[in-house]
Amino acid sequence: MAAWDVASQSVGGDPIPVYCFARDERVYSVFVSRTQEHKDAIFKSCTRRLRWQIKLLERALKGRNLTFRRKVEMLRAEMDTGSGP
Secondary structure (H helix, E strand, C coil): CHHHHHHHHHHCCCCCCHHHHHCHHHHHHHHHHHHHHCHHHHHHHCCHHHHHHHHHHHHHCCCCCCCHHHHHHHHHHHHHHCCCC
């Protein structure tokens, strides 16, 4: 995920392993664990907009009730027209 890649450059975190991308739930769980592990550093060193995007991703990708396509549509709508940070 691009958001984690940008954040990890600021906080020195490990990239999400390529094998995780075989499953949406696996990517989500690794993404959340990495962002939670570096929560304080992300707050201190990342831009407000990036922190907002990370929170939005954590909320939108959670759960299995919606299709991946629907999740992406929701994210696109929020990032394009949402109030942002």
